[in-house]
Amino acid sequence: MGSRSRTIFLSSLNYPKASSFAVEDGRSFRELVLWLEDTKIRFYSVDDRKPLRASGAEWTAAFFKYAEDLECHIPSTSENRTKILDFLISQAITEEYRDNCTRISEATQKLPSSNAAVGKVGAAEAEVSKLAPVCPVFSQLDSPEFEGALKAAAVALHVPLEADVPRLLKSVLGAAQRVLSPAALEAATGKTASQAGGSSTIGGLPKSKFPLGFSLDDPPLDEAATLLRVLYINDLRRLQTQVDHYIVDMQEYTADPKTDAKLGRVGV
Amino acid sequence: MSRRSYAEECGFISRVSECEFRINTGFVEHMRVPGSFYVNKHLEQLMFEELEVYTKRGDTGGFLPAMKQIANVAGLPGIVKKSIALPDVHSGYGFAIGNVAAFDMDDPTAVVSPGGVGFDINCGVRLVRTNLVEKDIQDVKEQLAQSLFDHIPVGVGSQGIIPTSTDALEAALEMGMDWSLREGYAWAEDKEHCEEYGRMLTANPNKVSARAKKRGLPQMGTLGAGNHYAEIQVVDEIYDKSAAGKMGIEQKGQVCIMIHSGSRGFGHQVATDALTAMERAMARDGIVTNDRQLACARIQSEEGQDYLAGMACAANYAWVNRSSMTFLTRQAFGKMFNCTPDDLDMQVIYDVSHNIAKVEEHMVDGRQKRLLVHRKGATRAFPPHHPLIPVDYQFTGQPVLIGGTMGTCSYVLTGTDKGMEETFGSTCHGAGRARSRNNSRNKIDYEQVLDSLKTKGISIRVASPKLVMEEAPESYKDVTQVVDTCHTAGISKKTIKLRPVAVVKG
Numbered sequence: 039m040g041s042r043s044r045t046i047f048l049s050s051l052n053y054p055k056a057s058s059f060a061v062e063d064g065r066s067f068r069e070l071v072l073w074l075e076d077t078k079i080r081f082y083s084v085d086d087r088k089p090l091r092a093s094g095a096e097w098t099a100a101f102f103k104y105a106e107d108l109e110c111h112i113p114s115t116s117e118n119r120t121k122i123l124d125f126l127i128s129q130a131i132t133e134e135y136r137d138n139c140t141r142i143s144e145a146t147q148k149l150p151s152s153n154a155a156v157g158k159v160g161a162a163e164a165e166v167s168k169l170a171p172v173c174p175v176f177s178q179l180d181s182p183e184f185e186g187a188l189k190a191a192a193v194a195l196h197v198p199l200e201a202d203v204p205r206l207l208k209s210v211l212g213a214a215q216r217v218l219s220p221a222a223l224e225a226a227t228g229k230t231a232s233q234a235g236g237s238s239t240i241g242g243l244p245k246s247k248f249p250l251g252f253s254l255d256d257p258p259l260d261e262a263a264t265l266l267r268v269l270y271i272n273d274l275r276r277l278q279t280q281v282d283h284y285i286v287d288m289q290e291y292t293a294d295p296k297t298d299a300k301l302g303r304v305g306v
Numbered sequence: 307m308s309r310r311s312y313a314e315e316c317g318f319i320s321r322v323s324e325c326e327f328r329i330n331t332g333f334v335e336h337m338r339v340p341g342s343f344y345v346n347k348h349l350e351q352l353m354f355e356e357l358e359v360y361t362k363r364g365d366t367g368g369f370l371p372a373m374k375q376i377a378n379v380a381g382l383p384g385i386v387k388k389s390i391a392l393p394d395v396h397s398g399y400g401f402a403i404g405n406v407a408a409f410d411m412d413d414p415t416a417v418v419s420p421g422g423v424g425f426d427i428n429c430g431v432r433l434v435r436t437n438l439v440e441k442d443i444q445d446v447k448e449q450l451a452q453s454l455f456d457h458i459p460v461g462v463g464s465q466g467i468i469p470t471s472t473d474a475l476e477a478a479l480e481m482g483m484d485w486s487l488r489e490g491y492a493w494a495e496d497k498e499h500c501e502e503y504g505r506m507l508t509a510n511p512n513k514v515s516a517r518a519k520k521r522g523l524p525q526m527g528t529l530g531a532g533n534h535y536a537e538i539q540v541v542d543e544i545y546d547k548s549a550a551g552k553m554g555i556e557q558k559g560q561v562c563i564m565i566h567s568g569s570r571g572f573g574h575q576v577a578t579d580a581l582t583a584m585e586r587a588m589a590r591d592g593i594v595t596n597d598r599q600l601a602c603a604r605i606q607s608e609e610g611q612d613y614l615a616g617m618a619c620a621a622n623y624a625w626v627n628r629s630s631m632t633f634l635t636r637q638a639f640g641k642m643f644n645c646t647p648d649d650l651d652m653q654v655i656y657d658v659s660h661n662i663a664k665v666e667e668h669m670v671d672g673r674q675k676r677l678l679v680h681r682k683g684a685t686r687a688f689p690p691h692h693p694l695i696p697v698d699y700q701f702t703g704q705p706v707l708i709g710g711t712m713g714t715c716s717y718v719l720t721g722t723d724k725g726m727e728e729t730f731g732s733t734c735h736g737a738g739r740a741r742s743r744n745n746s747r748n749k750i751d752y753e754q755v756l757d758s759l760k761t762k763g764i765s766i767r768v769a770s771p772k773l774v775m776e777e778a779p780e781s782y783k784d785v786t787q788v789v790d791t792c793h794t795a796g797i798s799k800k801t802i803k804l805r806p807v808a809v810v811k812g
Contacts, residue, residue, distance in 0.1 A: 244548075278498060281494075281498075292488045292489070294489065302465060303465040
């Protein structure tokens with residue numbers, strides 16, 4: 039495990055020093071091991087944890103014993119201490135999941151219905167915007183409530199946060215339109231759910247919308263190739279968006295469009 | 307060769323499938339490959355009638371019937387696979403309009419022919435979407451049509467309202483839409499959604515005559531006359547929801563703008579200049595063709611290379627022209643609805659070219675080959691995952707914009723793998739004439755035409771009403787039949803149908 043992924047795992051476990059943790063620092067190493075046992079793994083009784091609170095050679099012995107007791111098969115040598123730590127982190131994540139799995143699966147089950155609820159709001163908004171397409175789009179941006187709600191919406195829609203409220207609003211609206219379009223809602227709530235698992239979908243995506251363009255005569259391979267295609271095209275889209283940004287930046291310096299109605303002449 | 311009877315001629319034509327016929331070698335002299343044409347029952351009748359009339363009437367001048375023209379092209383040096391005609395085919399100068407022919411770049415005798423591109427180089431169609439729906443524009447339709455008419459000068463001899471200098475023209479010829487971007491007439495996303503990204507890199511303004519530049523300069527940003535138009539359209543039918551969604555078309559009634567225009571006098575002059583040069587080259591290199599109008603030169607010869615460099619300039623001119631008109635359209639809409647074009651989501655869906663020759667890679671008899679594909683009155687229609695189509699359309703295939711005739715429907719199709727195999731990734735471009743211009747002038751009354759548009763509730767602004775009858779729907783084949791034939795043949799797929807609510811024409 040690299041230090042970056044270790045930081046991600048630790049912050050997902052809510053370890054308070056996740057961002058500052060350095061595996062080379064003996065003290066913070068010891069602290070982390072103890073914290074993992076105290077709050078997540080809880081393999082020993084509180085009294086049995088005493089040796090883990092020690093330092094020096096005593097601690098090292100306790101650390102290796104702890105790993106053995108947890109049935110870690112990594113040899114107990116000082117070169118392996120990082121590997122053993124990573125094993126402990128993954129144990130902690132397993133425990134964390136076990137403690138919360140009911141809550142997590144309930145939350146996922148709720149997703150489609152909550153989407154539909156938001157959909158209604160979206161539809162209502164769409165009605166409003168149809169009625170008055172010429173109204174200035176931004177009119178009540180100064181209230182902090184609005185800004186708070188907008189940020190919450192941005193987080194829910196995975197839109198990167200930015201300080202400029204009108205720009206953020208625009209990105210959020212774009213994302214909302216995409217996610218809550220009638221077609222997307224239909225796909226999320228209705229027809230595709232009944233088809234899921236059938237041969238017409240690949241990784242939950244309808245095959246008809248994501249044609250592979252060739253076949254390897256092996257369904258699992260075709261599925262993997264389709265997913266690679268999707269990922270590749272997402273990358274390409276990101277690149278194209280960057281290119282577009284550069285062009286727009288360049289236009290700041292070069293663009294100066296002009297028209298002169300006097301020049302115009304209608305032909306015969 | 308003495309003239310054969312109609313029955314004898316038909317002996318050379320065989321049916322391949324429900325919508326494809328083959329013209330076998332021997333139909334005309336020197337055929338190197340067979341010809342092929344796509345039709346449905348009704349269009350089939352038109353094709354055979356034309357041939358029958360030709361066999362009976364004797365040589366009275368005018369264009370040869372389309373079938374003969376397709377076969378004559380099949381006799382040009384370096385042609386591969388077959389000379390293909392799409393359902394909207396009708397006879398034109400040398401090559402029939404609606405003809406696709408590909409020449410092997412690695413064959414030193416292979417030719418390029420200006421007749422295979424046409425006089426209006428890179429004549430094409432661009433579709434711009436909005437987030438408005440029909441009822442938003444219902445009450446302002448007339449004003450919108452007038453505003454478009456005021457912004458985009460139309461008609462023979464019209465002049466544009468974007469100031470252009472000689473230097474600017476030179477730069478535009480070389481840079482295509484990159485010039486429009488640099489000067490701020492286009493959005494970054496426009497380039498992304500344009501065939502060739504709006505710029506042919508082979509353009510060399512030094513290969514273009516001063517006369518062509520002189521004709522092109524004042525016409526920048528004008529529609530021109532003939533069958534060119536700018537239309538406000540609404541979505542009438544969505545056949546493929548997911549592909550339409552990728553194009554930003556979400557619902558019926560959504561408002562779009564279609565711009566159909568080309569390279570104006572500039573392209574015409576480039577083609578004329580090349581034809582003169584090529585007649586000399588043909589004599590020098592001993593190139594024999596069945597028809598004088600098929601003037602051509604070896605691709606690698608000086609004349610061939612000069613033409614391709616000049617044609618690329620004309621193509622760039624046409625893209626700049628359509629970009630300028632998009633800019634003016636955005637201004638017109640922005641003013642009318644009192645907000646920015648950005649807020650109206652006025653993005654270019656796509657921009658296709660239907661008169662052009664391009665170097666492309668295709669499979670011929672199981673081998674990948676570099677070909678110079680001539681498309682005259684035909685649209686490129688690449689399948690999903692082709693590297694030359696925009697990332698947004700990788701899963702749908704390239705959008706193909708089929709402009710109807712004044713007052714009739716237009717369509718958006720997408721490219722398919724079958725089209726890539728059978729027609730060098732090409733499909734139809736529009737309705738295709740059923741009646742010649744002169745014939746239309748004699749038979750149709752322009753007031754009738756305008757009245758019938760009015761009764762359909764279509765606002766219309768024209769520069770010269772008397773030319774309207776040449777472009778009346780009655781002069782054309784039925785675009786729906788043409789599109790349905792391409793769909794049935796599988797060479798492209800129907801996605802969206804649009805119907806006009808306001809038309810601006812030269």
